[in-house]
Amino acid sequence: MASAVALSSFAFTRLSHLQMLEAESIHILREVASEFQKPVMLYSIGKDSSVMLRLAQKAFYPGPIPFPLLHVDTGYKFREMIEFRDNYTRELGVELLVWRNEPALAQGANPVALGTQRCCGLLKTQALLDGLREHGFDAAFGGARRDEERSRAKERIFSFRDRAGQWDPKNQRPELWNIFNGRIHPGEGIRIFPLSNWTELDIWHYIHLENIPIVPLYFAKERKMLVRGDSLIPVEQSFVKGLPGEEQWVRSRLRSLGCSPCTGAIRSDADTVPKIIAELVSFRSSERANRIIDHDQDGSMELKKREGYF
């Protein structure tokens, strides 16, 4: 793999910025695997999860990854995401668990019927908490980064959650150096964010150097969209209905992956990773600007996190 060589060839001089981040993340992954009884990696299929998964392969090489992956499936993820998930995890030979809030889905929960906040509460947060509890996981890795959003910028690498899975941002454990306190009482849990110090640019740069496979939705192509003002809404679910003339084929891509009704696409020509990086450097809005959920309310990410979202 030519790209891997490029990353390692700096080894004897000064470590590059990405090599430092990689070493820090691997350290975190190994600490958790060694200190907890039953860790799990939350796998969201997005670019950050792809990087986290590669780092886990590296951390335990030549051994296998010593914990399963858990995908919290809302039922409204893009078809291409699910295909990618199944193929890629099979190829790597990792154990994949899927958890859905089936009772809520059976009752027809969707963002149009419930509004995005309640829908996320049931299909994401509740499903996540149930999944973790039912399997008895005491530690869960998440791919969140501090540069994503200002409440995330406040979070520890080891983020303590009480018995109800809640985050108390005013009372976080001190976390000095790279010594992590993962001690918990039964029923409590820790969320671990090995990518805390990576930026969006770092993630793409690493994907480029390491040749990490990602979901094709990140690359520009002609896609069927509802064009509403500045927004491009992907047409996948039957309850996402457009007004006459709104449905168009647009050369576009997704900057971050979520549920199809709630993730806006962007107009783009970027169909390779370098082109995505070039586009990223020119962006004037954050990657979350295209997410509908964060804007419901001031501080809505913080609220979701307090309730147990990761």
Place this chain on the structure above:
Amino acid sequence: MPPIQEIRQQDFSIEDFLESEQQKDLLRFSTAGSVDDGKSTLIGRLLYDSRNVYEDQVRAVTRTTGASAKTSIDFAQLTDGLRAEREQGITIDVAYRFFATAKRKFIIADTPGHEQYTRNMATGASTADLAIILIDARKGILAQSRRHASIASLLGIRHIVAAINKMDLVNFSEEVFERHRTALSVLAAKLDIEEMLAIPISALDGDNVVTRSERTPWYDGPTLLEHLETMPTTAEESDAAFRFPVQRVIRPHQNFRGFAGQIAGGSVYVGDKVVVLPSGKTSRVESIVTFDGELGSASAPQSVTLTLEDEIDVSRGDLIAAAYSAPQPTTRLEASLVWLHADPLDGAKTYLLKHTSQTVKATVSLRHRTDIETLEDHAADSLGMNEIGVAVVETSRPVLVDPYRDNHATGSFILIDPATNATVGAGMVRARLAAEIEQHSTSALIVLGSRQTLLQELEQRLLGQGYAVVNTRVTNRAVWESLLHAGVITLVACEDCESPSIAHLRRHEGLVFDSLDVHPQGEHGTAEEIERELHRRNIFPTTTEDAR
């Protein structure tokens, strides 16, 4: 998208861009200073003026005020990401922000000034190469400025910038600036801070943050960003001795047994002679394994997996070190402490001490406390929240530490309250003290609670290995002591295990342990794990010791 067009017009080459990204080095810095001195405003201003915030993020903190419909940006709100922070206008917990210029990448920790949240300041400062201490030009040095400066100095931050802020409120007076600068250099000298640059700024208006101010013609030093971009980063001393705390044994099949960890100091080459501590067994590095292929050498802070030429017992918590310069295992050390919890330091209590990948029990007796006003040390026996001092720490089994000044990674530890699991203190090793532990002992006191089957299994196992074993219900300290001195393994089944007599023995013998030592997460150890623990502590049966 117009920006893409712009890029094309400028002949933007992504290859060149990525290449230059790879060449940039990284500087981590944190803010410090008293409440409301303007730390968050400064970071917001720095991010904004260096074009490192997105438009939607700026829009979220822009307010339109008054009839004139003037818009103003609340810079502090760019980093004060919690609702409670925005409501109260103070920072509660550290915010990590990332930004880059053409020269460098930066990780910023914007920390709270409020005394109540000093623990969060310490969190942010612990990984910083540089600290910016803010001083409100109207107020000068306050108690909290001194506390933060002391903590920054204890944490070994070598580069300190004093930003004299709110110069707009003192008419950009050179005299005010000079007065604070002189007071600061006195403080720096007391704290052994080698270098402290003072810069007059206004975080609110942006003077001397990114752009040079026309309102300070008398100041000819660098702007804050110029200084951040050009100051030399403390490159890891490459001549530091090799240190490799083992995080995990990787054993996918019979033919591979590797030790995974992050290099905590120095570098290692294939063929190097190393010693495994605390056992003291030596071997040579057979290979340095990574997912991307084997390496001929590796250095701090890389995460790698080592294999050794000889089959020796190595497990999590052990240290692989350069054979020529290995730390002497010790159970007593002197350390600087920062106390982080509302419950004060209790000299009679047993804490858990976490150091690299090792967790041991520890008692802490304070020697003195530092008075923040005078920075003088006074004899004391306890530390309250946010106080700093020096203590003697005794551990239940040997720890493999270096002085913090030599190696931050192997010289630092945290203290955890085993009842609440709270992180209560942070320690920086000043020196190893003469160890009281006997090398190669044959005796130990193992407390097992009421688990009869484990007790019997363990007894059989240890007898089979040639240990002298006694199984007793007696909980009399004098009896235990004579058994220990007779060189036998004493297994005790007792319900109430944290009796004072055990605490006393634990302190003085270093040979006493229970299943918590084997399994720090509170799981019960198995007989096999307990036997391994004996080996880790250099406790072997007399007859077979040489055979090992």
